[in-house]
Amino acid sequence: MSIFKLPDLGEGLQEAEIREWHVKEGDTVKVDQPLVAVETAKAVVEVPSPQSGKIKKLHGKSGDMMEVGKPLVEFEGGETAATQDVPRTETPTPPASTEQPAGKGADTSAIRDSGVVVGAMKSGDHVVAEKATSVGTAAGLKVTPAVRALAHRLNVDLTIITPTGPDGMITQADVQRVHKILTEVGPLEKLRGARRAMANAMSQSRDEVMPATVTDDAIIGGWTGKQDLTIRLVRGLVAGAKAEPSLNAWYDQAEVGRRVLPKMHVGIAVDTPEGLFVAVLQDVASRSVESLRTGLEKMKEATKNRTVPPEELRGYTITLSNFGRFGGKYATPVIVPPTVAIVAAGSLRDAVVPIKGEIKIAKVLPLSVTFDHRCVTGGEATRFLAAMIADLQLPE
Numbered sequence: 001m002s003i004f005k006l007p008d009l010g011e012g013l014q015e016a017e018i019r020e021w022h023v024k025e026g027d028t029v030k031v032d033q034p035l036v037a038v039e040t041a042k043a044v045v046e047v048p049s050p051q052s053g054k055i056k057k058l059h060g061k062s063g064d065m066m067e068v069g070k071p072l073v074e075f076e077g078g079e080t081a082a083t084q085d086v087p088r089t090e091t092p093t094p095p096a097s098t099e100q101p102a103g104k105g106a107d108t109s110a111i112r113d114s115g116v117v118v119g120a121m122k123s124g125d126h127v128v129a130e131k132a133t134s135v136g137t138a139a140g141l142k143v144t145p146a147v148r149a150l151a152h153r154l155n156v157d158l159t160i161i162t163p164t165g166p167d168g169m170i171t172q173a174d175v176q177r178v179h180k181i182l183t184e185v186g187p188l189e190k191l192r193g194a195r196r197a198m199a200n201a202m203s204q205s206r207d208e209v210m211p212a213t214v215t216d217d218a219i220i221g222g223w224t225g226k227q228d229l230t231i232r233l234v235r236g237l238v239a240g241a242k243a244e245p246s247l248n249a250w251y252d253q254a255e256v257g258r259r260v261l262p263k264m265h266v267g268i269a270v271d272t273p274e275g276l277f278v279a280v281l282q283d284v285a286s287r288s289v290e291s292l293r294t295g296l297e298k299m300k301e302a303t304k305n306r307t308v309p310p311e312e313l314r315g316y317t318i319t320l321s322n323f324g325r326f327g328g329k330y331a332t333p334v335i336v337p338p339t340v341a342i343v344a345a346g347s348l349r350d351a352v353v354p355i356k357g358e359i360k361i362a363k364v365l366p367l368s369v370t371f372d373h374r375c376v377t378g379g380e381a382t383r384f385l386a387a388m389i390a391d392l393q394l395p396e
Contacts, residue, residue, distance in 0.1 A: 004050055004073040006066050009040050016040045017192050018064050028054045035073055038066070039193045043313060044306045051075060065192070143170040154179040194275030201336045208253055212373045213332045214381050218392040219353055221362030225396070229365075230322055231292050233345055234266055236388040237318060238285045240343075243387035244380045248317050250338035251375050258340065258375040267316030267339070268296075270303045271326070277303050278336075280316045324348060329366040340372040341381070343388070365392065 009016060016038035023035055032048045039045075057074040060066050143151075143158055147170055151158050156179050163170045191199050205211075218236075241248040241264055249260045264285050267278040279299045284292060302308040321333050324347035333344040346366035353362050367389065371381040 001056060001077065002051070002053075002075045003071045004035075004075065005069050006038075006072045007047070008068055009038075009045055015065050015067050016045070018060050018062050018066060019044060020062060021058060023055055023058070025055055025058055028052075039306075040197075043308055043310055045310070047072070049073075053077065141168050141170060147172055147175060151175045156182065194272070194277055198276050202334060205334050205336055208337050209335050210373045211332070211335055211370050212378065212381070213368055213370045214378070214385055215330045215366065215368045216385055216389060217351075218365040218367060218389040219355065219362050220348075220365055220392055221353075221355070221360070222393065222395045223363070227396075228289075228293060229345070229348065230268070230296060230320075231289055232392055233320055233322065233343070234281065234284050234292060236391045237266060237320060237343060238264060239391035240384040240388035241285075241318070244384040246376055246380050247341040247369075247371060247384045249340050249375070250317070251340050251372055252338065261317045264318060265316045267319040268299065269319060269321040269323075270300065272303060274306070277308070278313065278316065278319060279303055279308055280312050280314070282312075282315075318342070321345070324366070331368045333368060333370050335370055335372055340376055341384070342370050344368040344370070 006016065017040075019037045019039045021036050023029055023033075029035065029049045030052045031050070034046045035049050036047050037044055038047055053075040054077075055073060056076045059071045059073065066072065141158070141161075141163060142165075148158065150172055151161075151170075154175060156175050158170060158175075161170050161174050161178050164174055165171045190196075245260050246258070248264050249258045251258050263283050266281045266284050268281060270277045270279055279302070281287075281292065281295050281299070287295070299308070299312070302312070316339065318339060319333070319336070319342040321331070321342060321344040323331060323333075324345050327347055329346040329349075331344040331346065333342040335342050344367070346368070348363055348365050350361055351364040352359060353364060354360075355362060367385065369381055369385050
C-alpha cells in the first residue's frame with residue numbers, strides 16, 4: 001500500500017479542516033484528480049491526487065481537523081516511507097535464582113516469581129497522604145491526584161476553576177461546581193477555519209505587539225459628486241505613507257528591526273458569517289480608481305464564496321478596517337504581525353462643526369490608527385493620520 005499525507009499548504013499553516021470528500025473508498029482515481037476540499041485558516045483548497053490507483057482507505061471525515069503530515073488517503077499497492085516497522089525490544093532473561101528454600105533463618109517476606117525475587121512486603125502504621133501538585137503554569141493553584149482524576153473524568157479544565165480550598169487548593173466540590181455550570185451553559189463550540197485563525201492571530205498580537213492608538217476626525221463636507229468611501233480611505237492610506245513611510249512596514253521581532261516597504265499592499269478586513277478575512281489589494285499607489293474599484297468588487301465576491309486565491313490573502317503591508325458601516329465611532333483595532341499599523345474608519349455621521357470660523361453641519365468620519373510602538377513613534381503615527389485626513393478632506 002502507499003499512504004498520501006496531507007501536504008504543506010503554505011504560509012506556515014499546520015492544519016486544515018476536511019470540508020468535503022470528492023471520492024470514496026474503492027474508487028479508482030487518476031493523477032491530479034481532486035480528492036478532497038480542505039478549509040485552512042485562509043481559504044478552501046482542493047487537494048489533488050499524487051498518483052493513479054484505487055483508494056483503499058480515507059483518513060478522516062467531513063469536519064475533522066487534520067495536521068500537515070498526517071495520513072490522508074491510503075492507496076492499494078506500492079510502498080511508502082510512512083509505514084515503518086517498529087523495532088521490537090526483547091526482554092532479557094533474568095538470571096537463575098540462587099536463593100535457598102525457605103527455612104529456619106530464611107527471609108520469608110520476599111515475593112518470588114518463578115524463583116526470582118521481585119520485591120519485599122513491608123508493613124507499618126504510617127499513613128501516606130496524597131501529595132498536591134501545581135496546576136499547569138497557574139500561579140498558586142494546587143490539586144491532589146484524586147481531584148485531578150475527577151476533573152479529567154468530567155472533562156473540566158482545572159485552569160478555569162477558582163479554588164475554595166486552603167492555600168489555593170482545588171477541591172472536589174470546586175470541580176463539581178464548575179462541571180455543573182458548564183453542563184448548564186451547553187457544549188463547547190470549537191473554533192474552526194477563519195475563526196480559529198482569528199483566535200491564533202489575536203493571541204500572537206497580544207504576545208508580540210506593543211499597541212498604541214491615536215484618533216481624530218476627518219470633516220468631509222466638501223466632497224462633490226459620488227464618492228466611494230473605501231476607495232477614498234485607500235487613497236488616504238497612500239497619502240499617509242508618503243508623509244510617514246514607517247507605518248507601511250514589517251517588524252522583525254527576532255532581529256529587533258523593521259523593513260520599511262516601497263510598495264503598499266492594503267489588507268482589507270472583510271466580515272463574513274464564517275469569520276474575519278483579510279484580503280489584499282496589491283500595489284494600491286500605482287493603480288487607478290477604476291482598477292481599485294474592480295479589485296474591491298472582485299475581492300468581496302471571492303470572499304463571500306470562499307474562492308479567494310491564496311496569493312490574495314497574504315503579503316499585506318498595512319490593514320484597513322471599515323467597521324463603521326456596522327456602527328461605532330472609534331476603535332482600538334488589532335495589529336497582526338509582522339505589520340506595524342492598522343487604520344479603522346468609524347461610522348460616517350452628521351455633526352455640528354466649525355468650518356472657517358462658522359458653525360455648520362457637515363459629514364464627519366472618525367478615524368483610529370493603532371501602531372506598534374516598538375518601532376513607530378507617536379509623532380510618526382500622528383503625522384501619518386494628519387496626512388490621511390488632509391487627503392480625505394479634499395473635494396475629490
